[in-house]
Amino acid sequence: MTDTPVLDVQDLHVTFASPRGDVHAVRGASLRVMPGEVVGLVGESGSGKSVLGLTALGLLPAAPEPRIEGTAMLDGIDMVTAAEDERRARRGTYISAVFQDPMGSLNPSMRIGRQVAEAAGGATDEEVAQMLAATGIPEPEHKARAYPHELSGGLRQRVMIAMALSRHPRLIVADEPTTALDVTVQAKVLELLADAARERGVALLLVTHDLGVAARICDRIAVAYAGRIVEEGTCAQILSEPHHPYTVGLLASRPKLDGTIAGGDLPTLPGRPPDPRNPLAGCAFAPRCPAADTECAGPVPNHALGERRDECHHPGVLTRWPEGGPHAGRKDPILLKAPHPAQAPAMIPATPPDPAVVVRGAVRAFERPKPFPFAKRPEPFYAVKGVDLEVPHAGSVAIVGESGSGKSTLLRMIVGLLEPTEGEIELGPGAPPQMIFQDAGASLTPWMAIGKQIEERLIALDVPREERERRVLATLEAVGLPGEAATAVPRALSGGQRQRAAIARAIAVPPALLACDEPVSALDVSLAAQVLNLLCHLRETLDIALLFVTHDLAAARAVADEVVVMQQGEVVERAPTEQLFTDPQHPYTRELIAAVPDVTEVEVAA
């Protein structure tokens, strides 16, 4: 490839001023995208990947005034130093963007067709319809007259892609374009994006936290960590022989669809990404790296050979991430099961313990509003249509399905947040069920200290006052939070810590059943693995049954003994976990499994 790159970022530094010190978001990152190439920029939150993408687009927010050094050459101009009107001229014609939230990027009060025409710099209705059809939107003439809220998430994202392609740009920057979509939709949109780019010879820079997503469509992958590109190479190179230990860890901590079931021992990356306010002089990953030595504190090397590049002091030293990580097999002494007063003397129960929950024929209907006053009330909407389910004592069941499958409604009925329209929900003995929400930040009261919120549950179950403080601290320790977290309000904690705090509240008095609604889908891969491990660990030590609702089959596989697949309010398949993945019966299950972005699949293909 002797062409000039469409995007050439050299030694980029981006620093934001904040009241608590400068935030070094990008610290000397270099990245090239050649014409027609599909490049994945992979990293966890805080790795600087989005800032890099925004810099290339010349769209960095002006509010926390960034200091930018280095160059980001695009079509012969430097997006760092160029004037705003020059940058604007490049956007749309030379470079386009697709963002995570299409609803936020589309004008809610303008019809889709007009927005596409506007993005194209003027287009006739037929041209607009063609553009929409090219992105796989059915009935394009009809959909062009729709408003954004009338379309599904997948269709909206297709509209965004149509708009991005409309001016025949040379480069599209897609920042987490499919993160908000269902798995099967995600797969389709990703393929569309990659195909559209390849057909037209448009280069694509895909910014994502998910190595699996990048592996699915990219030619080349760049791994970002703490504001630098720590490793770069072709997709196959990165996946089959990663040089940087961080890449090895990322690959390992992703729950997989094959191999042994982790059972709460998913490999995890210990620790947390470094504070962007105090970047380390040497390798930023060294504190979390199992292969780090004194040399790693020295200046970061740059090994480059053709397309392959890494910044590790000991490239390739780690081929497998150590099993389990530091939490594996750890048994918290404070959390060992207390003998139940009734069971403590050798009273061997003759019958197995009661199941944590039995659901019989659960139905939930939601009334629909009348279209106009005095109209006949429309048929109610059935979110759950007669589901039977049993979670055994201390068992673990996962419910998988896409949005609209009724899985969350079922979960909410089981914990008692919704009344079933018909059917029975019989809870086993013990403390009432608790729930872990997808957005831990939203499930904690923002102005109340964590300790207070945990204490509330102790109050509710009449734990004597003098015991509460000790219990709060013990619970925090059990979920891996420092005691100081008790005085912190949720906003002072990181995303992973917030989910731990929410779990702490739920298990302060261990419930018989812990219902988890997508507990890790908002978390970074390595954090997700930690939280999944924690849940499995708590299940073992506290005899808590887990009921796990997720769209992520790999996560379900990692924690559940049995998997229930739901579609449109009905259970279409249920099987022990291993069997479901090796021998799926229902076509929908097969579709779900095929849609999971899996890194191993590509390894074989490559």
Next chain:
Amino acid sequence: MSTVTPDAPPTTGLTEGALPVEGPGAPAAAKVPGATSKLWRGRRPITPGALSGDTVWHALIPFFVLSFVILVAPVFAPYGSTDVTSAGALHAPTSGAWFGTDEIGRDVFSRVLIGMRVSWFSALGVIFLGTIIGGLIGAVAGAFGGKLDMVLMRITDLFLSLPAPVLAIAVVAAMGPSLRNTLIALSIVWWPWYARIVRGEVRALAARPHTEAARLAGVSRTRLVLKHLLPGAMAPVIVTMSLDVGNLILALAGLSFIGLGAPPPAPELGAMSARGLQYLFGHPWVPIAPAAAVALLALAANLLGDSINRRLDQRTTR
């Protein structure tokens, strides 16, 4: 059916182990290593970004300072509100009487200072009353929802539809003109706005997962409203209160200008400019001084309200 036993023995599960405890029935102050007693029971934690009590107090400091100045200013007034000076009636401003004297020889400067205090604190009083009544109704309506919500909000709408001057005329006609009756009339038309704000905020918060999580944790209904819902409505309510002070000062002055305030000897700014209007061309200080005081108060209140708004509005600080 549910066979939950909510009062399961709390000893199940978390037990001491790593934590040293002085035997069963250990004293309340059992020491936990690395933690001072009452660790998390401390005062509100200060976290940047979070709307802590301190943020609210800091934002309100200028407001308290101004209120204090207005409160004590009349102490420095040279005359009482009804004292007749030796300068005589309608005397032009002098070094002894900065704003001159009115038609019966009272010191306009002293009356304006006292009148400002009356206006300012009357406005605050109506706002606090409105917040308490409206907040209570709004919180109940928002937290309980359903039929109760509908009934309470329709009553609120009923009061919202009353025009303030008409209601004031009715109250004054029924109970006689006095400052108290004017304030009653204003309170009646003012609280519904607060009921609406609080209800809206509470309903929005009640739909958040944190409310459901608290309910699942077994938090009682009263505690849920007081600790998990109402604090979230504080910021918009405080902002509205502060922006409303100016409105109320103007409303009060307006009512008293058309004769619906306190009867004559009382130093009320609206009434003072109304009665002084007839001297506008010969002795302009008589109506202009109280009118300017109204404008000044309203302006100060709005500026303060804006500054509080900027500091507490979570949409901008987030």
